[in-house]
Amino acid sequence: MRTVGVDLAAGAPGTALAEIIWSGGAARLERLEIGMTDADIVASVTSGEAWLGVDCPLGWPDAFVDFVGAHHAATDPLLGPVEGHADWRRPLVYRHTDHVVRERIGRWPLSVSTDRLGVTALRGAGLLRRLAAADFPVDRAAEGRLFEVYPGGSLRVWGFDTTGYRVDAARRAILLDALRERAPWFDLGGFAASAIRKADAFDAVIAALATRAGALGLFPAPAPDMLAVARREGWVVLPEGPLEALIAR
Numbered sequence: 728m729r730t731v732g733v734d735l736a737a738g739a740p741g742t743a744l745a746e747i748i749w750s751g752g753a754a755r756l757e758r759l760e761i762g763m764t765d766a767d768i769v770a771s772v773t774s775g776e777a778w779l780g781v782d783c784p785l786g787w788p789d790a791f792v793d794f795v796g797a798h799h800a801a802t803d804p805l806l807g808p809v810e811g812h813a814d815w816r817r818p819l820v821y822r823h824t825d826h827v828v829r830e831r832i833g834r835w836p837l838s839v840s841t842d843r844l845g846v847t848a849l850r851g852a853g854l855l856r857r858l859a860a861a862d863f864p865v866d867r868a869a870e871g872r873l874f875e876v877y878p879g880g881s882l883r884v885w886g887f888d889t890t891g892y893r894v895d896a897a898r899r900a901i902l903l904d905a906l907r908e909r910a911p912w913f914d915l916g917g918f919a920a921s922a923i924r925k926a927d928a929f930d931a932v933i934a935a936l937a938t939r940a941g942a943l944g945l946f947p948a949p950a951p952d953m954l955a956v957a958r959r960e961g962w963v964v965l966p967e968g969p970l971e972a973l974i975a976r
Contacts, residue, residue: 728778728942731771732876732934734927735783735854737846739764743931744771745918749939752912752974756935759918759928765854772872773861780876780938782930783851784839785867785961790818791840822960823953824875831965832883868949868957874941874964878933881940885909885970893926903929912974939973940966 728749736742739762746758760767772779820838821829829835837844855865855873864871882889887905892898900923907913913936915922922929940946941964949957966972 728939729775730778730780730935730938730942731768732878732931732936732938733763733768733779733781733783734878734930734934735781735847735851736927737850739767741927742768743925743927744768745928745931745935746771746777747932747935747939749974753914754910754912754936754939754974755914756916756918756932759916759921759932761921761925761928765850765857768854769857769861769863772858772863776872778872778874778938778942779858779863780874780934780941780964781851781854782876782878782934784822784844784848785851785855785873785875786822786959787840787845787848788819788822788960789956791820794819823956824949824961824963827947828877828880828963828965832880836877836880836963866958867961868954869941869946869962869964870948872942874938875961876934876937876941877963877965878930878937880963880965881933881937884966892929896923899923899926899929906970909970910974936970936973937964937966940964940968943973945972 730747732745734743742763743761744763745756748755748757820841821835825836839845839848859865865873879889887902892902903919903923922932946964946967949962
């Protein structure tokens with residue numbers, strides 16, 4: 728099995744890609760690069776079967792889409808007069824999958840509709856179109872070979888301390904050592920220094936690991952009655968079970 732993890736940014740300079748080969752009870756990091764274009768990402772999963780995990784929201788909250796459309800058209804009788812307090816805003820700020828993530832890890836992920844993450848999501852929407860045009864199966868509800876992944880959340884689910892790792896190379900080094908101890912079957916292939924040096928590269932590696940959980944079905948899928956919502960808004964694949972389950976299967 729080949730899993731590709733992408734830490735997507737608004738542009739190529741901050742976008743990292745990691746590729747892991749899983750075989751014979753072991754996993755090896757075969758590729759870790761920064762500066763990836765959309766074409767690079769598409770090529771990585773269309774030159775031989777691969778599973779793709781992207782650290783980027785794959786959609787926007789239904790309520791946000793409806794609200795913006797009604798506001799733009801100045802015809803919102805169903806919404807009525809509103810106040811901009813937090814409780815009223817929450818359905819516009821967070822997707823259904825974001826609520827599920829918060830229940831599992833105790834914190835909200837960034838909002839695709841109100842944080843700068845939305846700029847990256849615009850690029851992500853274009854990437855999905857390019858993947859589909861290249862005949863890569865695109866399903867935002869994690870029913871195919873494409874997954875929305877959350878590296879920091881995955882690490883927390885697996886029991887790692889993620890404090891400050893995005894902004895501190897020393898913290899990434901400690902975290903990588905802890906990962907190696909827990910996963911002696913994972914060969915970093917000489918890319919450890921790159922992962923420590925750049926947070927984007929580090930997250931791409933974790934994204935590729937989380938993609939393995941998606942490929943094996945080791946994650947809570949959307950409830951049947953929320954599947955249609957997930958196909959529009961996207962669904963975060965948070966691993967279920969320990970890190971060691973990635974290789975046990």
